[in-house]
Amino acid sequence: MDCNCVSDLLFTPPVPALWTPGFAFPDWAYKPESSPGSRQIQLWHFILELLQKEEYQGVIAWQGDYGEFVIKDPDEVARLWGIRKCKPHMNYDKLSRALRYYYNKRILHKTKGKRFTYKFNFSKVVLVNYPLLDMAAAPLLLTPGPFGGAAGPDGPPLTPEALQTLFSTPRLDTGSRTPLFAQHLSAPDTDKLRLDGPFPFLGPGTAGYSKPPALLSPYGRTFPEYPWNFNPYLASPFPKLPASLYPPHFYPNPLAGSLGQLPTGPGGGGPATAPLLAGPTGDGPGSQRTSLAPGARLTLPGTGVPEVPSLGPKEESDSELEVTDVSGCSSDSEGDDGAPGPPEGQGSRGGAGS
DNA sequence: ACCGGAACAG
């Protein structure tokens, strides 16, 4: 009775950098600090995955504040999760229980008042994926809210913008500042990466960082989107890194790739590089850049960009989406979740609400 | 709907 799921295999392509379509997170992103071996996919990874795919906007989507998302179709999400884990009897009640365990872990919390609405704690999530980055970000992201010194022990409010700033173009006002990690990269001789010390380039004076204009321009305001869409890795072709700097157990490349190559000249180069859209425009690996839509998925919750008309009234949901049961579990046939048939366009479950 | 304890699987 052991479902033999091969899903994981499909989710971990041989080459971490060039995951083919739809671009999921590279394999390293799926291996938090505590990955003894190859742990199974975790729920929040899965949620993130769904969240970044347009096909699932009908079932789950970003909405509200930073990191807030709403499960529009709990039943569907539960079913998809059940498929992923080969748990045919999964339902929202169980899934939500797993979600609730994240509360204590500070990965998620509930947006009270709003049904099926949860919110990611980016600080924690990012900390898991980018321990080093988070440290760098800490002094910068410390936003003393009304709670006084509130930044919890592990909960420095990390906003997508801040991350964006860190990731995209670290060219700070001073200009002479070092591009975040480039310092390490260009001056490895100093010593090994000092993860245990404060970052010089992110001193207390960095409080007044400027937000990426590219993101502010169109909307005049920061929108609660792209927390996970902006992936810089998505934009950079992953240059080969000196193994000396990046041991296997260290970040393979993503950060360095994006950060290391950008400081060519922010002033003369052009506007702030928008990692979101700066994907295949270059050329390099543009060979297989397929589903990375130029506009990505910058749909504001309450602003313009109504819906994706691309999705017809209904797709052939029964074609490959035998999700009702363990189609991909016993058999090796995959495709339920990897490139699953899009949800039935919410047609089947109009309200799903109350 | 949402919460969280408890037992249990892998």
Place this chain on the structure above:
DNA sequence: CTGTTCCGGT
């Protein structure tokens, strides 16, 4: 450790 299953309580 991460969930899954079940369930009483709000």
